[in-house]
Amino acid sequence: MTAAPAAPDAQHPRHPRRPLRIGNASGFYGDRFDALREMLTGGPLDVLTGDYLAELTMLILGRDRLKNPDLGYAKTFLRQLEEGLGLAHERGVRIVTNAGGLNPAGLADAVRALAAEAGVPVTVAHVEGDDLMPYGEGALTANAYLGSAGITACLRAGADVVVTGRVTDAALVSGPAAWWFDWAADDYDRLAGAVAAGHVLECGTQATGGNYSFFTAHDVRRPGFPLAEVSEDGSAVITKHPGTGGVVSPGTVTAQLLYETQGVRYLGPDVTARLDTVRLSADGPDRVRISGVLGEPPPATLKVGVTRIGGWRNEVVFVLTGLDVEAKAALVRAQLSEALEGVADVRWTLSRTDHEDAPTEETASALLRLVVRDASPDRVGRGLTSAAIELALGSYPGFHVTSPPGPAQPYGVFGSDCVPAESVPQVAVLPDGSRRPVPVARRPAPGACGPGRRSRDSAPDPTGAPPPDPRASNAGEAEQDPAPPAFEERGPGRSPDLAASPASEAGGPGPSPDPSASPAFEARGLGRSLGSGRGGVGESPAGRTTRAPLGSVAGARSGDKGGDANVGVWVESAAAWDWLHRTLTVEVLQDLLPEARDLPVTRHVLPNLRALNFVIPGILGDGVASGHRFDPQAKALGEWLRARRLDIPTHLLPEPAPAPAPATAPATAPDPDPDPATEPATTPEGTGS
Numbered sequence: 106m107t108a109a110p111a112a113p114d115a116q117h118p119r120h121p122r123r124p125l126r127i128g129n130a131s132g133f134y135g136d137r138f139d140a141l142r143e144m145l146t147g148g149p150l151d152v153l154t155g156d157y158l159a160e161l162t163m164l165i166l167g168r169d170r171l172k173n174p175d176l177g178y179a180k181t182f183l184r185q186l187e188e189g190l191g192l193a194h195e196r197g198v199r200i201v202t203n204a205g206g207l208n209p210a211g212l213a214d215a216v217r218a219l220a221a222e223a224g225v226p227v228t229v230a231h232v233e234g235d236d237l238m239p240y241g242e243g244a245l246t247a248n249a250y251l252g253s254a255g256i257t258a259c260l261r262a263g264a265d266v267v268v269t270g271r272v273t274d275a276a277l278v279s280g281p282a283a284w285w286f287d288w289a290a291d292d293y294d295r296l297a298g299a300v301a302a303g304h305v306l307e308c309g310t311q312a313t314g315g316n317y318s319f320f321t322a323h324d325v326r327r328p329g330f331p332l333a334e335v336s337e338d339g340s341a342v343i344t345k346h347p348g349t350g351g352v353v354s355p356g357t358v359t360a361q362l363l364y365e366t367q368g369v370r371y372l373g374p375d376v377t378a379r380l381d382t383v384r385l386s387a388d389g390p391d392r393v394r395i396s397g398v399l400g401e402p403p404p405a406t407l408k409v410g411v412t413r414i415g416g417w418r419n420e421v422v423f424v425l426t427g428l429d430v431e432a433k434a435a436l437v438r439a440q441l442s443e444a445l446e447g448v449a450d451v452r453w454t455l456s457r458t459d460h461e462d463a464p465t466e467e468t469a470s471a472l473l474r475l476v477v478r479d480a481s482p483d484r485v486g487r488g489l490t491s492a493a494i495e496l497a498l499g500s501y502p503g504f505h506v507t508s509p510p511g512p513a514q515p516y517g518v519f520g521s522d523c524v525p526a527e528s529v530p531q532v533a534v535l536p537d538g539s540r541r542p543v544p545v546a547r548r549p550a551p552g553a554c555g556p557g558r559r560s561r562d563s564a565p566d567p568t569g570a571p572p573p574d575p576r577a578s579n580a581g582e583a584e585q586d587p588a589p590p591a592f593e594e595r596g597p598g599r600s601p602d603l604a605a606s607p608a609s610e611a612g613g614p615g616p617s618p619d620p621s622a623s624p625a626f627e628a629r630g631l632g633r634s635l636g637s638g639r640g641g642v643g644e645s646p647a648g649r650t651t652r653a654p655l656g657s658v659a660g661a662r663s664g665d666k667g668g669d670a671n672v673g674v675w676v677e678s679a680a681a682w683d684w685l686h687r688t689l690t691v692e693v694l695q696d697l698l699p700e701a702r703d704l705p706v707t708r709h710v711l712p713n714l715r716a717l718n719f720v721i722p723g724i725l726g727d728g729v730a731s732g733h734r735f736d737p738q739a740k741a742l743g744e745w746l747r748a749r750r751l752d753i754p755t756h757l758l759p760e761p762a763p764a765p766a767p768a769t770a771p772a773t774a775p776d777p778d779p780d781p782a783t784e785p786a787t788t789p790e791g792t793g794s
Contacts, residue, residue, distance in 0.1 A: 298339025363673025
């Protein structure tokens with residue numbers, strides 16, 4: 106199988122410079138099974154990628170490997186290839202995937218065996234070197250996040266299928282792009298553009314209307330998977346196959362660009378992409394162009410994702426129905442207090458899902474959730490859950506639980522470290538079996554990596570001086586003490602710098618007015634933002650306000666990185682951006698989301714996207730596998746924020762929907778001056794309102 110155009114020199118291909126058409130068929134381990142076939146048959150492609158790895162997935166694969174050392178990869182991918190491998194061969198599409206997980210060599214062998222059995226003549230290569238086990242006490246898995254250079258080397262050697270372990274998600278796109286256009290390792294702007302496109306594609310249908318704040322405006326019942334047309338200069342058009350569901354719009358692309366990012370600098374093993382330089386523009390129906398992305402050298406370190414078994418957990422969910430919900434909850438807690446003595450971590454959560462005078466029993470019920478964790482399975486095992494069930498006939502009226510008692514279950518903990526890049530020997534294992542070491546890209550002075558990284562970037566110059574070129578300093582200075590115009594870092598109770606945003610090109614948000622010129626701003630002081638909306642005054646410097654959900658004017662996308670969460674918030678108009686940038690400070694966000702009130706929240710400004718990105722360290726505890734929070738991956742944190750109410754300038758709100766017309770017109774015109782003695786003493790329709 107050869108992907109058009111053919112490469113006359115496998116080591117240094119000279120491809121025509123037409124755009125690379127690269128698609129995605131998986132955003133996680135468990136994504137839509139038919140997507141690989143749909144992408145191969147839905148339209149032309151040069152490369153098809155599949156992203157199967159996440160923090161929780163590595164823990165799952167680690168447990169698989171404990172049971173069977175030959176496992177440790179995403180078995181679903183092999184089943185998809187039973188049909189997809191032949192289709193890819195027929196259409197000249199190369200496949201690049203990180204489904205190798207903890208065992209890329211094992212998956213590569215399995216693909217070769219499948220190809221031989223099916224009679225499909227494909228060549229297979231893989232990338233290894235990310236697995237750093239053994240790694241510290243108690244580590245189940247430890248994998249460095251590799252870059253795209255190994256993928257590029259495999260494709261240059263003629264591989265039809267490239268299998269990797271833990272590479273960055275965006276490397277699945279930037280690696281093929283570097284192969285297609287023969288980019289050099291220091292083509293940072295081009296690589297940064299491909300990384301941005303890869304970040305949009307990596308989560309599949311999240312780029313085509315899935316998990317989208319404004320989903321009611323589109324038919325997203327079955328969104329198609331995304332693809333990118335990557336150009337030689339690193340710009341790209343995000344689109345999808347014709348006739349597939351969902352939508353590709355500046356909003357869907359913005360939402361995905363904000364997903365699981367932690368600052369204006371998107372650190373990667375190959376390049377640091379400047380998200381504050383990304384520009385989006387419509388390029389036709391279901392087509393959005395990404396351009397202008399600037400790249401800087403990568404940090405000198407690689408992030409290492411480490412999973413461990415954190416201990417044992419169990420839970421019981423009590424159903425409290427009808428009256429006296431708080432008293433019922435207090436009774437259960439008191440009755441179980443003795444059984445819970447000595448348990449390391451005990452968490453009670455009462456969710457008031459009940460409604461007054463409810464028409465169904467379910468809507469009349471609240472949920473009381475008990476979650477326990479301990480290093481010993483005995484202290485949180487059946488003995489504890491049985492003690493809860495023993496209350497069934499001697500506790501609150503209507504006692505029942507959502508599931509029977511169960512044994513303790515192990516839970517995982519995800520953490521991250523940094524290691525020097527040169528200490529990780531990445532190797533491309535080529536189709537002929539030869540092993541080619543992948544050279545480490547030139548890097549600046551040591552820099553930090555991974556979740557929780559805190560830049561020392563400064564806020565904009567309050568004098569209004571133009572910001573320096575973000576690449577004017579040498580690489581070491583760029584990593585240590587840059588001063589980008591769109592970074593704000595504030596902890597609890599601190600106000601953001603509200604200096605004007607840099608002017609943008611046509612179609613961008615433009616500069617924000619100087620807030621210091623407003624008397625209302627001076628009256629509130631820097632400790633309060635304009636129109637914070639918690640006082641309901643009904644007026645702001647922008648005019649009359651209406652108390653409404655933030656989501657009336659703003660979209661949001663949230664996600665997790667270990668124990669941290671991020672919430673990206675964006676708006677679509679320049680007027681809304683001026684208001685959002687002034688209003689949604691760290692302080693106001695913490696007011697709207699009380700769970701973040703005592704955490705060191707950071708706000709990052711992305712004016713080209715009309716977006717703010719908030720990083721909330723520690724809100725997810727030890728990460729998704731620990732089940733620390735009701736929403737352990739912060740998937741809905743942004744939607745909670747959008748549902749919170751504040752005072753919004755009325756002119757920014759959408760027009761209310763017109764009242765529906767009456768079902769039937771009256772037979773005769775009403776009497777303009779009815780006789781009060783004969784008029785019924787009720788309001789129209791008998792509503793009593």
